[in-house]
Amino acid sequence: MTPSSHEVLAKPPFRGKLLIDGAWHEAADGQTLERRSPAHDRVVGIYAQAGVADTERAIAAARRAFDRGPWPRMKGAERARVLRAVAEAILLRKHEIATLEALENGKPVAQALAEVEGAADLWHYAASLARQLHGESYNTLGEATLGVVLREPIGVVGVITPWNFPFLIVSQKLPFALAAGCTAVVKPSEFTSGTTLLLGEILQAAGVPAGVVNILVGLGAVVGETLVTHAEVDMISFTGSTAVGKQAVAKSAATLKKVSMELGGKNPQIVFADCDFDAAVDAAVYGIYFNAGQCCNSGSRVLVQESIAERFAAAVVERSKDIVVGDPLVAGTQVGAITTEKQLATILSHIEAARRAGATIALGGSRMDREGMYVEPTVVTGVEPDMAIAREEVFGPVLSVLSFKDLDDAVTLANSTLYGLSAAVWSNDFSTCLQAARRIRAGTVWVNTFLEGHAELPFGGYRESGIGRELGRFATEDYTETKTLHMHLGARTDWYVPQ
Ligand code: NAD
Numbered sequence: 001m002t003p004s005s006h007e008v009l010a011k012p013p014f015r016g017k018l019l020i021d022g023a024w025h026e027a028a029d030g031q032t033l034e035r036r037s038p039a040h041d042r043v044v045g046i047y048a049q050a051g052v053a054d055t056e057r058a059i060a061a062a063r064r065a066f067d068r069g070p071w072p073r074m075k076g077a078e079r080a081r082v083l084r085a086v087a088e089a090i091l092l093r094k095h096e097i098a099t100l101e102a103l104e105n106g107k108p109v110a111q112a113l114a115e116v117e118g119a120a121d122l123w124h125y126a127a128s129l130a131r132q133l134h135g136e137s138y139n140t141l142g143e144a145t146l147g148v149v150l151r152e153p154i155g156v157v158g159v160i161t162p163w164n165f166p167f168l169i170v171s172q173k174l175p176f177a178l179a180a181g182c183t184a185v186v187k188p189s190e191f192t193s194g195t196t197l198l199l200g201e202i203l204q205a206a207g208v209p210a211g212v213v214n215i216l217v218g219l220g221a222v223v224g225e226t227l228v229t230h231a232e233v234d235m236i237s238f239t240g241s242t243a244v245g246k247q248a249v250a251k252s253a254a255t256l257k258k259v260s261m262e263l264g265g266k267n268p269q270i271v272f273a274d275c276d277f278d279a280a281v282d283a284a285v286y287g288i289y290f291n292a293g294q295c296c297n298s299g300s301r302v303l304v305q306e307s308i309a310e311r312f313a314a315a316v317v318e319r320s321k322d323i324v325v326g327d328p329l330v331a332g333t334q335v336g337a338i339t340t341e342k343q344l345a346t347i348l349s350h351i352e353a354a355r356r357a358g359a360t361i362a363l364g365g366s367r368m369d370r371e372g373m374y375v376e377p378t379v380v381t382g383v384e385p386d387m388a389i390a391r392e393e394v395f396g397p398v399l400s401v402l403s404f405k406d407l408d409d410a411v412t413l414a415n416s417t418l419y420g421l422s423a424a425v426w427s428n429d430f431s432t433c434l435q436a437a438r439r440i441r442a443g444t445v446w447v448n449t450f451l452e453g454h455a456e457l458p459f460g461g462y463r464e465s466g467i468g469r470e471l472g473r474f475a476t477e478d479y480t481e482t483k484t485l486h487m488h489l490g491a492r493t494d495w496y497v498p499q
Contacts, residue, residue, distance in 0.1 A: 004329070013034075020214050082178075108333045160238045178212070185215075229252070263421075267300060272407075338396065443465065
């Protein structure tokens with residue numbers, strides 16, 4: 001059972017160390033980092049904070065574990081057994097993980113619990129892929145040739161994650177890298193490191209060998225940048241903002257390592273006049289307030305066909321008034337706190353800029369007057385396509401409502417930002433849905449639903465929303481190199497012919 005808010009807050013802060021080469025360490029220079037709960041403004045985590053020296057030790061440990069350790073050499077079936085044990089252990093500790101996630105991130109604990117369960121499913125799915133990974137053979141190259149294409153684990157992977165879904169996002173990456181036989185150095189966001197350290201305990205208990213997964217709490221500019229630039233790291237799997245992702249890609253170029261980037265979004269929900277009106281209103285509200293709008297996949301733009309635009313906006317405003325914003329540890333809370341002070345300031349400045357640009361704040365628009373960092377559910381109407389609020393990622397509970405004439409207009413508007421992560425189409429005419437879905441440049445298009453996900457379905461972005469895809473049946477392949485074995489059978493004809 002999830003403990004009460006009072007019980008949780010009465011406990012001492014979670015204390016964590018760095019996991020390097022199978023043992024827990026303080027930082028070499030003794031530095032620590034404190035996390036305060038954004039909803040209660042109390043210290044909830046105290047962590048050893050890694051510096052460059054710790055990062056280099058962790059990379060060396062991952063390198064040794066890859067070059068000489070058992071993990072990459074094990075049978076897929078053996079790796080699968082360990083990954084399944086991790087999945088089961090996550091479920092056994094799900095309340096503990098969810099509570100710490102809610103404290104550090106500010107999200108409702110019930111939502112954190114659902115995410116932890118979803119994460120366990122990803123570990124199970126990756127276990128199934130560990131036994132599927134295979135290459136190809138060519139027996140069609142002539143009598144003297146046999147070609148075999150091998151898939152080999154790429155090596156040491158630097159895993160860098162953000163603060164909005166810490167446990168879920170590390171589980172979108174790490175189990176697939178491990179299934180392929182890679183080793184890793186993981187750097188969670190400095191704001192939400194606790195649950196990744198709990199995962200470290202679980203990995204050790206499940207039998208992941210020393211050095212295979214190293215976990216470093218620390219700053220992006222120190223730990224993150226060392227991972228990105230280090231010659232012994234073969235790949236970076238990054239989720240975070242487009243701005244930092246671009247910097248990471250640029251800096252990784254010096255070593256030409258592989259990069260996988262899951263970045264920001266400005267995702268449109270396109271609402272046609274013939275849709276199921278109530279379902280679309282519900283999805284508009286859910287799509288922007290879930291996780292306080294701090295989702296790469298938030299539906300932060302609703303594009304509504306002109307004939308129903310006014311009625312739709314009014315219905316969204318009405319429903320938004322009923323959203324329960326409050327303490328993430330209290331049952332029934334739908335929207336929790338904003339996770340960081342910087343994000344709070346960013347959200348408020350976007351709202352102010354929209355106001356100055358001439359948009360109407362139809363609901364909310366301010367920080368809430370209570371303990372913790374909360375923003376009112378906010379609906380902005382009268383938004384024009386060239387306004388910043390229509391183009392830039394706000395990453396908060398702020399919905400922009402725009403209108404369109406017809407399908408062509410809707411698609412043009414949908415594709416009018418530099419992002420391309422996800423979108424939704426709402427219509428009862430399947431032909432309209434499919435025509436729009438095929439023309440929208442985004443990695444995921446939902447049809448008459450929003451923000452659903454399955455391990456089987458790939459996830460990632462077009463354009464400035466990222467590079468590569470996670471999940472799906474090719475997820476493990478992303479963590480591999482391809483090697484060609486070109487074999488000659490029988491006597492070879494000499495190139496040199498004596499004159
Ligand atoms: P962020 O870019 O600030 O940080 C992400 C991670 O990068 C953190 O661990 C941070 O410490 C690290 N980092 C910072 N500077 C670095 C550097 N110079 N080198 C290497 N690493 C560095 O992002 P955030 O604020 O934690 O998360 C919010 C952003 O993440 C939003 O833009 C959101 O859209 C995006 N996001 C995308 C997805 C997706 O899958 N597409 C999912 C979740 C979040």
